[in-house]
Amino acid sequence: MQRWLGALPLLMLLWGQALAADIEAGKAKAVVCSACHGVEGKALIPGYPHLAGQNHAYLVKQLKAFKEGSRKEPLMLPFMAPLTEADMENLAAYYAGLK
Template structure:
């Protein structure tokens, strides 16, 4: 019974909107991303990935990996270093909201 209760409580917390990013705040922060990834999240340069329409969780996870060094990239690492957890969640929400 304790395991079921714990699982339900965990699911409720993870599904909470408090953990979702704010797309409007992400849009306001996205100016630094636009140079490589495009204003609409579609890159005009093939070596830079399109961000529009990617899964929010995936985008946030990648930004965190660049910041903590588990994913290495000489361009993205410095960009991610200045982002807070909220910034990363907001940027992820913004790009995930695009088509």
């Protein structure tokens, strides 16, 4: 049993890398978002939220809520429909990494 416990940190590191979001893919997907939320995630339109620097988990939660329909915003619906789970993770990672 102790032999396996020693490998636990390595397994956790590898698991985290497997689940790591692709920031470059998120940046590519964010091109569409930039029309309302700004090129660097800072909205130019009053009343639209800044996405730069937001918490990753919060962004994923909100994107999922839009996609599932529990958070209603008609303007977001056409943009959310094609997003996959990976797309949402990647977008969140991209915006969370901006200052």
